[in-house]
Structures are given as C-alpha cells and as structure tokens.
Amino acid sequence: xxxxxxxxxxxxxxxxxxxxxxxxxxxxxxxxxxxxxxxxxxxxxxxxxxxxxxxxxxxxxxxxxxxxxxxxxxxxxxxxxxxxxxxxxxxxxxxxxxxxxxxxxxxxxxxxxxxxxxxxxxxxxxxxxxxxxxxxxxxxxxxxxxxxxxxxxxxxxxxxxxxxxxxxxxxxxxxxxxxxxxxxxxxxxxxxxxxxxxxxxxxxxxxxxxxxxxxxxxxxxxxxxxxxxxxxxxxxxxxxxxxxxxxxxxxxxxxxxxxxxxxxxxxxxxxxxxxxxxxxxxxxxxxxxxxxxxxxxxxxxxxxxxxxxxxxxxxxxxxxxxxxxxxxxxxxxxxxxxxxxxxxxxxxxxxxxxxxxxxxxxxxxxxxxxxxxxxxxxxxxxxxxxxxxxxxxxxxxxxxxxxxxxxxxxxxxxxxxxxxxxxxxxxxxxxxxxxxxxxxxxx
Numbered sequence: 001x002x003x004x005x006x007x008x009x010x011x012x013x014x015x016x017x018x019x020x021x022x023x024x025x026x027x028x029x030x031x032x033x034x035x036x037x038x039x040x041x042x043x044x045x046x047x048x049x050x051x052x053x054x055x056x057x058x059x060x061x062x063x064x065x066x067x068x069x070x071x072x073x074x075x076x077x078x079x080x081x082x083x084x085x086x087x088x089x090x091x092x093x094x095x096x097x098x099x100x101x102x103x104x105x106x107x108x109x110x111x112x113x114x115x116x117x118x119x120x121x122x123x124x125x126x127x128x129x130x131x132x133x134x135x136x137x138x139x140x141x142x143x144x145x146x147x148x149x150x151x152x153x154x155x156x157x158x159x160x161x162x163x164x165x166x167x168x169x170x171x172x173x174x175x176x177x178x179x180x181x182x183x184x185x186x187x188x189x190x191x192x193x194x195x196x197x198x199x200x201x202x203x204x205x206x207x208x209x210x211x212x213x214x215x216x217x218x219x220x221x222x223x224x225x226x227x228x229x230x231x232x233x234x235x236x237x238x239x240x241x242x243x244x245x246x247x248x249x250x251x252x253x254x255x256x257x258x259x260x261x262x263x264x265x266x267x268x269x270x271x272x273x274x275x276x277x278x279x280x281x282x283x284x285x286x287x288x289x290x291x292x293x294x295x296x297x298x299x300x301x302x303x304x305x306x307x308x309x310x311x312x313x314x315x316x317x318x319x320x321x322x323x324x325x326x327x328x329x330x331x332x333x334x335x336x337x338x339x340x341x342x343x344x345x346x347x348x349x350x351x352x353x354x355x356x357x358x359x360x361x362x363x364x365x366x367x368x369x370x371x372x373x374x375x376x377x378x379x380x381x382x383x384x385x386x387x388x389x390x391x392x393x394x395x396x397x398x399x400x401x402x403x404x405x406x407x408x409x410x411x412x413x414x415x416x417x418x419x420x421x422x423x424x425x426x427x428x429x430x431x432x433x434x435x436x437x438x439x440x441x442x443x
Contacts (some may be wrong), residue, residue, distance in 0.1 A: 002327060003404075004392050007200075011135075020274070021219050031269065031398070037274075039141070039360060040440050041436065041437070041439075043434070043435070043436045043437075045239065049158055050169045051168070051224055052134075052135070052136050052137050052175065052225065053136050053137065053169055053220070053225055053226040053227065053332040053369050054136070054137045054139070054219065054225055054226070054227045054228065055136035055137065055138055055139070055165050055189075055228045055229075055230055055369070056138075056139040056140070056141060056209070056214060056217070056220060056222055056227075056228070056230070056232045057138065057139065057140045057141070057158075057182065057230045057232065058141050058142075058143065058157065058210060058229055058232070058233040058434075059121070059140065059143075059232050060142075060143060060205060060231075060232060060233035060234055060235070061142045061143065061144070061189060061199075061200075061201045061202075061203075061204070061205075061299075062143075062144060062201060062203055062204055062235065063119075063153075063201055063202045063203055064117070064205075064234055064235050065116065065117045065118040065121070065201035065203075065234055065379070066100065066101065066117070066118055066191055066192060066200070066201050066315075067092065067093075067094040067095065067101075067115050067117055067119055067130075067234075067355050068082040068092065068093060068094055068101050068114050068115065068117075069115050069116065069120050069301075069302070069353065069355075070096070070115075070240060070302070070354075071092045071126050072082070073114060073115075075113075081102065081113050081114045082094075082101060082114040082200055084099060084140065085222060089240070091135045093114060093172045094192075096371045097192070099310060100192030101114040101115075101116050102114050102117045102194070103115060103116060103191050103192075111123060111355060115355070116191050117136070117234045117300055117393070118189070118191045118201050119191050120300075120355040120358065121186070121232070121300060121355070122186055122187055122189075123355040124352070124355040124356075124358035124359045124362065125182075125183060125186050125358075126183055126186075126187065127355075127363075128359055128363070128366075129179040129180070129182060129183040130179075130180075130183065130314070130364075132179075132181070132363070132366050133175055133176040133178070133179025133183075133370070134172040134175045134176050135175075135350045135366045136228075136369065137165050137175060137178065137225075137236045137376055138162070138164070138171070138175070138179050138182045138184070139160060139162050139163055139178075139182070139219075140160070140161045140162040140182045140185055141151065141159070141160050141161055141210070141213070141214070142157070142161055142189075143155075143156055143157040143205075143206055143209075143210040144156065144157075144203040144204055144205070144206050144210075144239065145158045145159065145171070146202070146376070147156050148204060149203075149266065152203075152204070152239075152269065152273060153202055153203025153204060154203060154204040154206055154238075154239035154241070154273050154337045155203075155206065155209075155239075155319040156206035156208070156209025156210040156212070156213060156239070157206075157209070157210035157213045157214075158213060160163060160210075160217070161185050161305065162181050162185055163219070164176070164178075164179050164219050164220075182428040185328050186400075187202065204238050204239040204273060204346065205233065205235055205236065205237050205238050205239060205255075206237070206238070206239035206240070207229055207233060207237030207239075207277065207281045207284075208237055208239075208240055208277050208280035208281045208283075209239070209240070209284075210283050211229070211231070211281065211284035211285060211287075211288060211295070212228050212284045212287070214293065215277055215284075215288055215291060215293070220291075220293050221291060221292075225293075226294070226369065227286060227292065227293045227294070228293070228294050228296055228322075229294070229295045229296070229320075230269065230295075230296045230298070230365070231282075231295055231296065231297050231298065231316070231320075232298045232300060233297075233298070233299065233300065233313075234256075234299070234300045234301045234304075234307060235301065235304075235309065236255045236276050236309060236312060237276070237278065237312065238273060238274055238275060238276060238277055239272070239273050239277070240272065240275070240277040240280050241272055241273060241276060242272070242373070243271065243272040243273075243275045243280075246271040246272045246275065246277045246322050247263065247265035247271040247272075247274065247275060248263075248265075248266065248268075248271075249264060251275075252265060252271070252272075252274075252275035252276075253275065253276040254274050254275060254276075254307065255275070255276050256270060256274040256276055267324050276312070276314065278307060278311070278312045281312065281316060282312075282315045282316055282319050285319045285320045286319040288320070288335070289319060289320060289321045292320040294320055294322050295316065295317075295318065295319075295320030295321070295322065296317075296322045296350070296351035296365055296369075297313050297316050297317040297320060297348075297350065298349065298351075298352060298358070298362075298365075299313045299349050299350070299351050299352070300352050300353075301331040301353065301356060302349055302353040310322070310347060313348075314347065314348045314349060316349070317349035318348050319347035320373040322346055323344045323345070323348040323349075324344065324345040324347070324349070325343055325344060325345070326338035326339075326343060326344065326345045326352065327343070331345065331349065332345035332346065332347065333345075333351075333399055343380065350364070350365065373423050374424050374425065374427075375415060375416040375417070375420075375421040376414070376415050376424070377413050377414040377415075377416075377435065377437055377441070378413035378414060378415075379413055379414075383439070384413070384439070385409065385439040385440060387403055387409075387422035388409040390439060390440040391409055391414065391437065391438070391440075392437075392438040392439075393407055393414070393435070393436070393437055393438075394434075394435070394436040394437075395420060395423070395433060395434070395435055395439075396433060396434050404417060404418050405416075405417065405418035405419045405420060406418065406420045407420060414437055
C-alpha cells in the first residue's frame with residue numbers, strides 16, 4: 001500500500017526514496033521534497049506579580065537644550081517670538097547666554113512665550129511623573145557633569161542626582177515619593193539664569209561616557225527585577241576625549257558648526273571633543289544590554305526626524321533592546337513607516353518634537369515596560385510556528401501538551417489558559433515561573 005508522510009514524520013525522516021520492510025508488510029513511501037527548517041527557543045522567567053522595574057533616567061542638560069522647540073514660532077500678531085527683533089531673519093534665542101529665550105508663561109501661553117527644549121521637557125516630565133510615578137522605581141542622573149569638567153564642560157555623568165529606592169519595597173507611596181523627588185530636581189534646573197550658582201543646561205553631550213557610568217551602578221545589576229536606562233537627549237553625542245580619528249580626519253564629523261567660516265573642530269581640544277561620537281555611544285548601549293540593562297532612547301527636537309541625529313539614535317535604540325514595534329504604518333506616527341518583516345518602525349527610537357509628544361512617548365513606554373499579559377508569549381516577526389504540532393512547551397521543566405488547561409497557539413502567539421495561566425498569574429519575584437517554548441518553522 002502507499003501512504004504519504006505527515007509533516008512531522010517528514011521532518012524526522014527527510015527524503016525517503018526506498019522501501020522500508022517490517023515483518024511481512026512492505027511500505028513504499030512516495031519521495032518528498034526536502035524541507036528547509038529552523039528551530040527557535042524562547043525562554044523567559046515570568047513574574048506576573050512582578051517587581052516594578054528599575055528605571056534610571058539619564059537626561060541631557062547640554063547647552064542646546066536652551067534652544068527653542070520651534071525657532072519660527074509666531075504670536076497672533078505675526079511676531080517671531082524666538083528671534084531677535086521679532087523678524088524671520090533675526091538671531092535665534094538660546095544659542096548664547098546673552099540672549100535667552102523668553103519662557104514666561106501666561107494664560108495665553110501656558111507653555112511659555114517661546115518654549116525651549118528644556119522647559120518643554122520640564123512640562124512633560126512634570127505631567128508624567130505626577131500621574132505615573134508608581135509604574136517604576138525612578139532614579140535620575142544628568143549630563144554633562146560640570147563639576148567633572150569646569151573648563152570645557154564636557155564631563156560625563158560621574159554621580160547620581162536621585163538614587164533608586166534603597167529598599168525592595170514596590171508600594172505606590174514609596175515609588176510616588178521617589179518620582180516626586182526626581183521631578184523636583186528637574187524643575188530646579190533653570191532654563192537661563194544670571195547666577196553662577198544656579199544649575200542650567202550648558203556644555204556638550206558626553207553620551208558615551210555617561211552611559212558607561214550607568215554600567216557601574218550595582219543597583220541596575222539585579223536579577224530580581226527588570227532594569228532600564230531611559231536616555232532623553234536632544235542631539236548628537238560628542239565630548240569623547242579619546243576619539244580615535246580627530247579633526248580634520250574624515251572620520252570626524254564635527255558637531256560644533258563654524259566660526260567666521262572656520263570649523264570649531266579645528267581648535268584643540270575640540271578636534272576630538274567636537275566629533276560625532278556615534279561608534280562609542282552605540283558600543284556603550286550594547287555593553288549595557290549585554291549586562292541585561294535595556295536602554296530606551298527618546299530624541300527630543302524636530303530636527304531629529306532626519307539626518308545624522310536619526311542615524312545615531314536609531315543605532316542606539318536598536319542595540320539597546322527597546323526598538324519601537326509596529327504592525328502598520330499608523331503605529332509609527334507621522335513621517336515614519338513600519339517594516340513588516342521586522343515588526344519595527346523605521347525610526348527605532350521615540351521622537352518628541354514638543355512637550356505633548358514627549359508626554360505621549362513616555363506614556364507609551366510606561367505601557368510597554370509593564371507585562372500586561374503574562375499568559376501570552378509572542379514571537380518576533382517571521383519566527384512564529386506555522387502549526388501547533390511544531391511547538392513544544394515546558395513550564396518549570398515539565399513538558400505540557402496543548403489543551404484547555406494548558407496552552408494553545410493563536411494568531412497573537414502562544415497563549416496559556418486555565419490552571420496553567422492561574423499558576424503564571426500567581427508567580428512572584430521570589431517564585432517565578434520558567435517557560436521554555438521550542439518552535440520549528442519552515443525557512
């Protein structure tokens with residue numbers, strides 16, 4: 001008699017062209033095409049009653065944060081409120097300490113007459129930390145550290161402004177109090193001031209060195225909870241005094257502009273400090289990821305929608321393990337598209353051009369860092385198995401067959417149900433549930 005192989009038997013036997021004899025019976029199998037297959041294994045420890053994540057905010061307080069969010073902003077009379085003399089060709093405010101932007105608020109301008117990147121960040125963070133302070137264990141560090149480098153103002157973070165909670169408590173009161181402390185420190189940094197004692201945004205953008213400092217924090221190296229660095233920056237990383245190809249080498253893309261037609265990077269030590277430090281900053285993010293610390297990247301400023309800013313922050317977001325996911329173009333926002341093959345937005349980092357967009361980005365991040373559905377295991381794009389027969393599931397080392405009280409394969413992913421889902425939902429940091437999913441699919 002003749003019988004065709006099932007898919008699973010075909011995977012095991014491959015191509016069979018001969019005759020298999022058992023006892024007095026003879027089975028003649030039809031030849032089948034060889035299958036190209038691959039196997040992926042998804043392993044995770046689930047804590048449904050999860051310890052809140054550690055979230056250390058690393059905030060850029062470089063001088064460019066005092067620039068206006070919209071340099072061509074006009075009032076109802078048509079005056080360019082962010083330019084000297086109120087004309088379209090006037091000097092842009094915030095570029096020098098002698099001409100700060102007018103951030104005075106009023107009922108007509110609650111965000112300020114000419115909101116800067118820094119004042120807009122303060123508005124957004126105040127809203128976010130006030131309403132969502134209990135979602136994570138917040139801490140704060142800012143950069144550059146002006147105490148570490150008072151001459152060139154290029155010192156990377158060398159200390160923490162607000163430390164993470166010192167106890168393991170995750171109660172709302174503890175976390176909200178910590179968020180309030182972080183918010184107070186951010187609000188205390190002035191957009192502009194005539195007093196040298198006041199902290200205000202100034203200096204360069206030592207992103208590489210500051211991220212590497214995050215790697216030295218023992219509180220971010222715990223297995224008891226997830227750990228994140230939230231990098232919020234408005235521009236291009238520089239300030240690497242070990243930059244390998246200083247100006248005028250072609251490997252240096254100067255971030256400082258020109259003075260009377262001469263590149264500012266032509267002056268020592270800016271031949272190194274002024275160079276775009278993409279490679280070093282991306283490597284720092286990767287080092288954090290290798291230590292199980294994910295980096296969330298938010299780019300603040302409309303000019304980051306294209307060009308070198310997008311290139312650098314994209315690479316950092318991708319290496320940081322927290323790229324923006326999508327299903328359709330609408331998920332990625334205006335001017336961006338969804339790569340259906342990878343399930344990632346073309347712009348991998350979160351972009352915010354103003355306070356409202358920054359609040360929206362922060363809220364999206366807060367939703368993502370929380371495991372809202374611990375009974376669902378999703379697969380990366382292109383990795384989902386094509387049949388339930390091709391999936392093997394272990395829970396705490398025990399192999400489970402599919403069923404109403406165990407699991408099933410759905411269009412969303414592998415969903416645990418019944419008693420097994422109850423078991424997962426009862427898991428804690430002290431007693432996690434270890435899940436291993438082995439899936440086979442055609443390539």
